[in-house]
Ligand SMILES: C[C@@](CO)(OP(=O)(O)O)[C@H](O)COP(=O)(O)OP(=O)(O)OC[C@H]1O[C@@H](n2ccc(N)nc2=O)[C@H](O)[C@@H]1O
């Protein structure tokens with residue numbers, strides 16, 4: 001038996017960091033949405049009682065560090081599954097990019113194996129399990145558009161934003177999420193207006209979504225990696241309706257209502273960065 005599951009990337013339309021908690025994590029408030037830039041995971045049953053992972057891109061670990069491997073092992077151990085599986089990850093999402101590539105692989109593996117192994121777990125139960133793997137995994141289990149609070153694992157679904165194009169550009173650097181959280185200056189942080197983003201989504205007001213975009217991590221990533229700041233300025237100059245860094249970076253995304261504008265931004269950026277994608281928001 002073989003399953004193919006789709007694992008889409010996320011972007012943060014708003015990302016606020018409120019304070020550092022006693023457990024070392026930061027309390028956040030984020031509006032997240034999925035985009036149609038996705039990895040594909042081929043899940044194949046094997047006779048040996050073990051989990052095997054292969055990835056189409058060499059830079060991603062294929063051992064116990066792989067979040068999809070961790071997801072499969074979590075299900076096996078928690079539910080006493082004595083079956084084996086091979087996961088082949090076709091990687092399309094840039095790595096260490098602020099797009100939750102690893103988290104979405106873990107989420108897709110949870111969803112896929114729930115079906116393959118007939119575990120009968122609800123989406124809420126899968127999200128709860130996912131929070132043991134990483135803060136962004138629960139959102140990736142649900143997909144769509146949501147408000148994420150706590151350390152990112154508490155999810156409230158939001159309505160679907162108006163359709164638009166998303167042009168993503170990743171400069172040739174990898175940014176560690178831990179490094180950016182660790183370097184935040186919490187006494188001097190530019191808090192975004194998350195409430196305005198949620199209201200704009202509820203009203204289907206694309207212009208207001210664009211004017212309310214905000215990410216409290218931008219200043220820290222920009223000061224450590226000025227290239228990301230330059231990239232954002234370039235994208236603004238190419239005529240995007242709204243531009244923001246996703247997560248801890250370094251990917252910057254531009255929103256564009258119409259297709260011709262999206263391709264104009266895409267073509268302009270292609271001269272400067274290799275990894276550029278023009279995709280749609282995914283409504284689920
Ligand atoms: C910043 C965000 C925004 O969506 O995304 P990325 O830039 O990674 O895509 C997330 O908060 C990333 O979530 P995720 O990548 O799942 O983080 P985890 O694996 O849980 O944690 C990695 C490390 O980041 C720090 N961390 C993470 C989440 C959080 N709310 N506070 C933290 O301080 C901790 O130091 C932790 O050890």
Ligand SMILES: Nc1ncnc2c1ncn2[C@@H]1O[C@H](COP(=O)(O)OP(=O)(O)O)[C@@H](O)[C@H]1O
Nearest residue numbers: 065066067095096097098099100101102103105
């Ligand atoms: N399935 C996976 N896909 C991508 N990265 C993975 C995966 N499993 C583990 N990782 C590791 O997770 C780290 C963060 O990668 P990624 O999830 O792409 O970052 P981000 O959350 O910033 O988008 C990298 O060091 C990578 O090696």
